[in-house]
Amino acid sequence: AAAAEPVVFDGTGSLRDGHRVALLANVGGAPDAAVAAAAHAEGIGLFRTEFCFLDRTDAPSVDEQTAAYRAVLAAFPGRKVVVRTLDAGSDKPLPFANAEDEENPALGVRGLRIARRRPELLRDQLKALAAAAEAESALVEVMAPMVATVDEAREFAAEAHAAGLERVGIMIETPAAALLAAQLFEIVDFVSLGTNDLAQYTMAADRLLSDLGDLNDPWQPAVLRLIGEVGAAGRAAGKPVGVCGEAGGDPALAPVLVGLGATSLSMTPRSLGRVAEALAAVSEEDCRRAAEVACNASTAADARVAVGAVLRETH
Ligand code: PEP
Numbered sequence: 034a035a036a037a038e039p040v041v042f043d044g045t046g047s048l049r050d051g052h053r054v055a056l057l058a059n060v061g062g063a064p065d066a067a068v069a070a071a072a073h074a075e076g077i078g079l080f081r082t083e084f085c086f087l088d089r090t091d092a093p094s095v096d097e098q099t100a101a102y103r104a105v106l107a108a109f110p111g112r113k114v115v116v117r118t119l120d121a122g123s124d125k126p127l128p129f130a131n132a133e134d135e136e137n138p139a140l141g142v143r144g145l146r147i148a149r150r151r152p153e154l155l156r157d158q159l160k161a162l163a164a165a166a167e168a169e170s171a172l173v174e175v176m177a178p179m180v181a182t183v184d185e186a187r188e189f190a191a192e193a194h195a196a197g198l199e200r201v202g203i204m205i206e207t208p209a210a211a212l213l214a215a216q217l218f219e220i221v222d223f224v225s226l227g228t229n230d231l232a233q234y235t236m237a238a239d240r241l242l243s244d245l246g247d248l249n250d251p252w253q254p255a256v257l258r259l260i261g262e263v264g265a266a267g268r269a270a271g272k273p274v275g276v277c278g279e280a281g282g283d284p285a286l287a288p289v290l291v292g293l294g295a296t297s298l299s300m301t302p303r304s305l306g307r308v309a310e311a312l313a314a315v316s317e318e319d320c321r322r323a324a325e326v327a328c329n330a331s332t333a334a335d336a337r338v339a340v341g342a343v344l345r346e347t348h
């Protein structure tokens with residue numbers, strides 16, 4: 034019962050030694066953004082824009098989109114808001130964006146890949162986002178989902194810059210992107226790890242199949258090692274590495290992610306307090322040791338045990 038008690042977040046994420054780790058919220062629209070602001074999230078680390086348009090059969094106009102984005106930005110004045118362009122397809126099909134007849138939708142034309150067939154959808158969205166950012170004087174950062182190549186990142190960044198958006202990033206959700214993180218950082222200002230999809234694609238296990246939950250686990254050492262590649266590339270480039278998959282809201286995993294190089298964690302607002310509490314109990318050195326034992330473990334279960342042992346020693 035004690036585990037269900039909410040822990041209040043005071044609005045500043047940091048380690049015991051004062052090292053800052055921004056704790057941000059995942060939202061799908063204005064009602065979520067209000068909840069996130071009430072929970073003292075430091076900003077928004079993932080605005081899943083496709084959630085605004087799930088019931089649409091026709092594409093939303095630029096004006097409609099601008100209004101939807103302004104409503105979210107207005108909840109976080111002067112704060113960072115990371116907006117993800119439409120991640121339609123696979124588990125979140127949008128009738129106006131996705132073909133109905135894909136045999137393997139998780140491996141199909143989803144996320145940024147939709148721009149191959151429908152470049153106007155991406156252009157309209159970026160135009161609406163730039164208009165919303167301007168109208169709200171907001172600190173908008175834009176990122177693309179489901180990137181697998183440097184060329185995709187380059188084309189996305191060019192489109193975003195052409196629309197007038199300055200801070201451009203990508204999600205790291207494919208092993209290909211994780212392995213090429215250093216090259217991707219030559220193009221983008223930041224990355225955000227989508228650990229739900231990164232686990233799905235690394236472990237080749239459908240994230241919707243609960244029977245495969247043991248494979249779809251961010252504690253899997255193979256997944257952690259890929260996250261570590263990205264963190265190392267971020268450190269070398271001096272650029273931010275966020276985590277916005279469910280892993281970011283796991284208080285036991287948070288020190289590991291920071292040790293692997295995460296500079297911010299984004300999560301469902303109700304997880305903010307527990308993650309803040311877990312981070313406030315550890316130092317940077319603790320995080321580095323936790324990351325090292327987790328990556329050197331042979332199994333997810335061993336990683337959990339090893340990290341638990343390392344962090345208990347510090348108390
Ligand atoms: C992820 O894949 O981890 C992620 C944050 O994106 P989504 O869950 O919306 O696919």
Ligand code: MG
Nearest residue numbers: 206227229230
């Ligand atoms: Mg994803």
